[in-house]
Amino acid sequence: MSGHNLQRRRLTLALGGGLASGLLLPLASAAASCAAGSDWAAPLRRDLDAMAAQLTRTLKPWSVPARVFTPEEHGLAAGTGVLATPAIQRAVDACAMAGGGTVRLSQGDYLSGTIVLRSGVMLEVAAGARLLASTNLQDYPEHRAQRPTVQDSNMGMNQSLIFAEGCERIGINGKGLIDGRGTKDNFPGEETIGATPGRPFIIRIIDCKQVVVRDIHLKDSPCWMQNYLNCEDLLIDGIRVENQANHNNDGLDIDSCRRVIVRNSFINAQDDAMCFKGAGQRTAENILIENCQFYSTCNALKFGTDSQGDFRNVLVRNVVLGGPASDMRAINRRKADGGISWEIVDGGTLERVLVHDARIVRAESPLFLRLGDRGRVRPEQKRPGPGVLRYIVYDRISGDDNGMRGSFFTGVSNAQIEHVLLRDVDLTMAAATAPAAVAVDIPEAPAEYPDPHMFSTVMPAYGLWARHIKHLTLQRVRFRVVGKDARPEVLADACRQ
Template identity: 35%
Template sequence: MNILDSYFSGLTMRILLVLVAVTSVQLRAQTYDVRHSGAIGDGTTDNTLFIQKAIDSCAVTGGKVYIPKGVYLSGTLVLKSNVTLHVSAGATLLGQPDTKFYPHQNSGIPFYGEDWAKQALIFCKGQKNVAIEGQGMIDGQGAAFVKTTLKKPDRYKDRPYLLWFAGCENVSVTGVRLQNSAFWMQHYLGCKYLRIDGIKIWNHSNKNNDMMDIDGCSYVTVSNIIGDSDDDGITIKSTSPLVSEHITITNCVLSSHCSAIKFGTESVGGFRNIAISNCVIKPSAQLKTIYGKPGGIGGLAMEIVDGGMMENITVNNLVIDGAEVPLFVRLGNRARKHIESANTPGLGKIRNISISDVVATGAGITGCSFTGISRAPIENISLHNISVEFAGGGVGSDIQRVVDELEDAYPEGTMFGKLPAFGFYVRHARDIKMSGITLRYKTAEQRPAFFVSDTHDFSILDTHVKPNPGPQAMIKVEKSSNGLIAAKEYHFPAANFIEKDKLSKNIIGKKE
């Protein structure tokens, strides 16, 4: 080969390398405008196939599927690996109002609810590096799926989630507004490395309108959420043997007619290593309720009733306004199988829980309960720097009322009715530490501030309790042992500071 041939050969090779590099960059990150696939944002054209075509093309190269300003009507869309669905400002992805547009899906993970929860507007199974982002809106038109006459479980069927991710990894949902789901707003089942940040949620169009369900997921961050839902708010579940673990929830403003932050009810795999902080819980802007109460049934509800373990949970810096029961912890034994062929769950456990720096106002007459069952007490629970203002209005006969065990009942903060303490009722517990507790009420109270039953190795220190008008004690203790009780502000007759039965041993009380 002569010098000239060698030069042109090298030049050709360099050109080919440049073309390959340019092509590689183009393949590596592309944006697919759904209009180029045929989508029309007029609110009436069915765009399911057009948007899916854009998703499928994007999955080959990776990149973004872009939904521009307009209203894009669609049925089920299947999201795929390396695809970001970008819903731009002024854009609405609008769910079709008919079940025929939502084919049944299989999550690949057996879970409680799989017999009826089979549909979604956006479905993603077993994919990696997927995202939904933007300043636009996704609306499920959930009111079109209301079933007023059907009983469980038939009334659950043919109501699609808005978002359903199952068995996925590296999932991100940011910025968008989600509203009007026919069922739960978003269900994340068995996912790893999940980020939900800066989204707004409105869900008041149907029954079971949960705000968000984190179910058997791990390595999860939920932050900067502003949400309002008829049913439960940010909900951590375990509808399968998968554990919900390594989760943080922070900087959220939440409203729910039921429980704003909730663990459960399904708890088969359990909950572990979870931190919740800096959240405001306020009454819903929607006064009409489907379930619950306008101000909410619960602020924070922590429940294990289908086996599983709840452990290593911290909750701090909560403001709770209007919830009937601001704080509720319940270990029960409903023992519901997650699938028919599964073994019946054994007794669950609740242990190593810290709740601190909570200010709650507008609470109802019920009171807060922290309860296990006789065969399975809750353990190592710490409450510190808690201030609650209750409605008050309890009478003397409430103190003598027998609180049913309700071991296998659905857990809810109001499940026991009006409690024999206006503040905290603690039963079947061990190693309970309460300090810096301030309790007030609006209407005169005849119930004690605390009622402790079958509780051992406990302390209630540095209490600030509004004085009661009658002769009742500040705390009543029964069937308990090894308790230290101290009041910083003491407004009770000395003889009535502590009332304890003959079965209680080593209960010490003092004024600090």
């Protein structure tokens, strides 16, 4: 950091109860007198470590029968530009009828529209082979989910390159490439928080069990890269995702799934990189994320926005996340809007989440918690009230080259965030180059779409601003700023009994 004036202060404090009064908390105190403590954090860590150990022991790839089927054996004609979809589908169907096995793409390029996976089928794109998505929308017939969810009613997500519903023992693997060719020229459309007509996903897996996605390289979807909804025993291991070609280019979306491992993977996405959702309105629980890199120009690691279902027991460890580095592809900016963003705005409960040993780089807001009241559900459903966001731990979090906005946690007056612990946090931010927002002037905006940029490019504190939160504990926390910044390091609600 030579050549910079680096402000350093170390925080040890706790905050219990309270409403938004704009009181600047004392720094370097042993603890506030009304501290609620963090006695719940140690049992939570033990429980989540045990959960992760059990997942690691028991969640293994399913045993694929030795049978191999190829499109060439099922009528694929030779020649550049020949649509391989019918031959690939015949190979998939034959594989399933035989009791399962591998459908192997191994001889160069395969141009295809929608492929429907069946139970017992592992789709392999071998080293040197490419599965190329057709750029003709007519090659993507709609597949409407049999069980309606918020994603179908509000997002219109009915087209994809690879689709499965109600299957067991399915997967995608191989050292080859799946290229969605999803550029704005091939698949034009507007950036949206609603429907994405004319822009298929690459992978959509619904209501399936024993799903394995390993080693594959995924590139340039017209929209989200992959969506796993209401699945059980989902294993994602060693994948590489580069989704920097279009709007709404999420990297990996896991919705209402149970017993999940994501490990040893790299994602660089224009939109959210690693994103959890609750639109399936089923409980999502027992999830392990480890040894991954997540980069995004939106949110690198996120829960939301759809949060209609409950979400609990999540352990994230040994990850690097933030904005894309200069040697990575990026069609927007280089900084992420948010590093770790947990958002509950559609009812539902998010609880018992621990992130430890994480490095956050190039994020405008490294940490973001939002409890709001948008209340988006299916049209025939009653609007829910505010949800619950509680028992959240950030432990051994470091990082630098972050932006000037600052981290912030905010609920609303009738729904406060509860029980949050920051421990051994050391984050470096850029100094403000514009006036900061005044805390008392920041609206609650309960129904606004939640994103870290929702209020201001410069928040009231360079480290952490907190409002409508009960039992916030900071232990050995340090926020640094490169240069001079008139803002306080931490600004939070008053402490009340």
